[in-house]
Amino acid sequence: MSSALRKRVGSGVLSQAVASGSNLLVSLFAARELSLSGFGSFAAAYSVYIALVGLHRALILEPALGRRVPSLDADRRVISSSVGASAAAASVLVIVGLLLGNEFGRAIFLLGLVLPVLAVLDAGRYLAFSNQQPSRALAIDVAWAVAIVVGFGASVQFSISLSAPAVIGLWGAASLAGVVLVARWWGLAPPGLSWMLECWSIGWRYSAQWAATTGAAQVALLGLGVFAGVGAVGAVRGGQLLFGPLNVLFAGFLAVVIAEGARLSDSRLLRLAAATSALYSMVAAALTGVLVFMPDQVGESLLGASWQSANAVLVPIGLSAVMGAIAAGPIGSLRSLMAADTTLRITVITAPLYLFVPVAMAVQAGSVGFAWGLFVCSSWSALVWWVGFGLRVSGRVESRVELQARG
Numbered sequence: 001m002s003s004a005l006r007k008r009v010g011s012g013v014l015s016q017a018v019a020s021g022s023n024l025l026v027s028l029f030a031a032r033e034l035s036l037s038g039f040g041s042f043a044a045a046y047s048v049y050i051a052l053v054g055l056h057r058a059l060i061l062e063p064a065l066g067r068r069v070p071s072l073d074a075d076r077r078v079i080s081s082s083v084g085a086s087a088a089a090a091s092v093l094v095i096v097g098l099l100l101g102n103e104f105g106r107a108i109f110l111l112g113l114v115l116p117v118l119a120v121l122d123a124g125r126y127l128a129f130s131n132q133q134p135s136r137a138l139a140i141d142v143a144w145a146v147a148i149v150v151g152f153g154a155s156v157q158f159s160i161s162l163s164a165p166a167v168i169g170l171w172g173a174a175s176l177a178g179v180v181l182v183a184r185w186w187g188l189a190p191p192g193l194s195w196m197l198e199c200w201s202i203g204w205r206y207s208a209q210w211a212a213t214t215g216a217a218q219v220a221l222l223g224l225g226v227f228a229g230v231g232a233v234g235a236v237r238g239g240q241l242l243f244g245p246l247n248v249l250f251a252g253f254l255a256v257v258i259a260e261g262a263r264l265s266d267s268r269l270l271r272l273a274a275a276t277s278a279l280y281s282m283v284a285a286a287l288t289g290v291l292v293f294m295p296d297q298v299g300e301s302l303l304g305a306s307w308q309s310a311n312a313v314l315v316p317i318g319l320s321a322v323m324g325a326i327a328a329g330p331i332g333s334l335r336s337l338m339a340a341d342t343t344l345r346i347t348v349i350t351a352p353l354y355l356f357v358p359v360a361m362a363v364q365a366g367s368v369g370f371a372w373g374l375f376v377c378s379s380w381s382a383l384v385w386w387v388g389f390g391l392r393v394s395g396r397v398e399s400r401v402e403l404q405a406r407g
Contacts, residue, residue: 008132008134008256008260009252009253009256009257011134011135011137011138012129012134012137012252012253012255012256013249013252013253013256014138014252015125015134015137015138015140015141015252016141016249016251016252016255017252018138018141018142018145019125019141019144019145020247020251021145022141022144022145022148022149023171025148025149025152026148026152026167026171027043027046029152029167030042030043030164030167033161033162033167034162034163034164034167037103038103038163038164039164040104041102041103041104041107041164041165042107042164042167042168044104044107045104045107045108045110045111045164045168046168048093048108048111049111049115049118051214052086052089052115053118053119053122054210054214055207055210056082056085056086056119056122057122057126057210058203058206058207058209058210059085059196059199059203059204059206059207060078060081060082060085060123060195060196060199060203061078061082061122061123061126062126062203062206062258062335063195063199063202063203063206063338064078064126064127064130064195064199065126065129065130065255065258065259065262065335065336066202066258066259066262066335066336066337066338067130067262070127070130070131072186074195075127075130075131075186076186076187076189077189077192077194077195077198078123078126078127078195079120079123079124079127079182079186079187079188079189080189080190080191080192080193080194080195081192081193081194081195081196082116082119082120082122082123083116083119083120083188083189083190083191083192084191084192084193084196085119085193085196086115086116086118086119086120087116087191089112089115090112090113090115090116091112092112093108093109093111093112093115094109094112094113096108097109097110097111097112103163103164103165104164106163106164106165107164107165107168109165110165110166110168110169110172111168111172113169113172114168114169114171114172114173114175115172117172117173117175117176117179118172118175120179120182120188121140121144121175121178121179121182123182124136124137124140124178124179124181124182124185124186125137125140125141125255126255127186128140129255129256129258129259130259131259132259132260134255134256136181136185137255139181140178140181140182141178143177143178143180143181144174144175144177144178146177147174147175147176147177147178148171148174151170151173151174152170155170201340202338202340205340205341205343205344206335206340206343208344208347209340209343209344209347212347212348212351213347213351213354215351216351216352216354216355217354219355220354220355220358220359220370221233221236221237223355223358223359223362224236224358224359224362224367224370227359227362227363228362228363228366228367228370231309231367232309232362232366232367232370233367234306234309234310235306235309235310235312235313235367236310236313236317236367236370236371238303238306238307238309238310239310239311239313239314239317239371240317241303241310242291242302242303242310242314243284243287243291243317243318243321245287246280246283246284246287246321246324246325249280249283250280250324250325250328253276253280253328253332254328254331254332254335257272257273257276257328257329257332257333257335257336258332258335258336259336260272260336261273261332261333261335261336261337262336262337262338264336266393269333269336269337269393270333270393272329272333273329273330273332273333273389274329275329276328276329276332276333277325277326277327277328277329277330278329280325280326280328280329281322281325281326281328283325284318284321284322284324284325285318285322287318287321288314288315288318288319288321288322289318291314291318292314292315292318296308296311299311309367312367312368313367313368313370313371316368316371316372316374316375317371317374317375319375319378320371320374320375320377320378321378323375323378323379323381323382324378324381324382326382326386327378327381327382327385327386329386329389330385330386330388330389331343331385333389334346334385334388334389334392337392339392342388342389342392343388345388346381346384346385346388349384350377350380350381350384350385353376353377353380353381354374354377357373357376357377358370358371358373358374358376358377359373360373361373361376
């Protein structure tokens with residue numbers, strides 16, 4: 001990995017860390033300052049945002065990462081589609097919020113008002129990665145983080161009590177600081193859907209892949225609760241929470257690898273995939289070691305009463321994270337090849353296992369069995385992703401050799 005590439009990867013990971021860190025601060029603020037029902041309304045509204053941003057990235061932004069030759073016109077069409085799609089979703093949220101009328105409804109209403117702004121900010125971040133300018137993504141995230149700290153810091157300093165809708169509104173409004181930079185570098189565009197429609201053949205596959213993976217994980221947790229009780233769900237979620245920093249790294253790695261891989265030859269792409277998986281898996285293994293041998297006092301300070309149950313599942317969850325890290329290289333590389341058909345087929349092969357294997361093992365051994373089931377599924381997934389990536393690359397090489405022979 002060249003020094004320039006290492007610098008871009010570092011900027012990408014740091015950018016994601018800043019974005020995730022600022023959102024974590026907002027969540028902690030909400031948990032501390034809101035009532036139990038208020039925090040529930042905030043969490044539910046934020047979950048809606050997470051679902052919408054996942055679809056937005058799959059349909060519009062991830063196809064933009066795989067472009068070999070970005071252009072300002074295409075960049076503006078990406079922003080235009082982000083505005084158009086988010087405005088459509090926002091109108092639904094506003095109507096639903098008005099119909100509900102309760103605190104959650106008001107939070108959804110405010111989310112609808114700020115959703116287009118959040119979508120433009122996210123589009124700017126992805127365009128920065130696509131154009132191999134992750135420092136711009138970092139600047140956008142820092143601007144948003146500073147605005148969040150100033151806004152929520154002022155509410156604490158002046159003892160201003162915020163409701164769940166107000167927290168959502170202030171958090172979303174703070175993203176205007178980052179949107180100013182997006183407008184400066186790319187300009188703003190009127191609502192449209194031309195980019196999304198142009199990339200539909202890829203976008204719908206990415207969306208289906210995202211929905212299948214996310215849906216399988218949620219249904220599996222539901223099954224765990226049915227067969228082993230809500231305490232088992234809390235143990236697994238507590239263990240997964242401690243591995244949250246890996247998700248930050250993965251998001252940063254993935255965005256950079258997709259953008260970089262789109263410009264590489266097959267041999268260099270293979271090396272990039274191997275280097276990504278090796279580096280990420282070493283980080284996952286190191287974090288697993290730290291958490292497994294972490295003193296009980298530290299664990300209890302992080303998770304409170306949930307620590308003892310979460311501690312029992314750290315080893316299998318950590319090993320599952322390592323296997324997931326091994327799959328990171330081919331996942332990003334296949335996205336850089338715009339191989340949406342291959343990634344969707346792999347998801348169809350791997351996602352169903354997450355529905356059945358962990359739950360079946362949970363019936364026998366509760367949360368610990370469930371966690372080992374996740375490890376089994378992650379191991380199988382890593383193997384399938386690497387085999388699928390290897391077959392795709394070898395097929396491309398054979399096709400080029402055949403064309404050269406004909407020529």
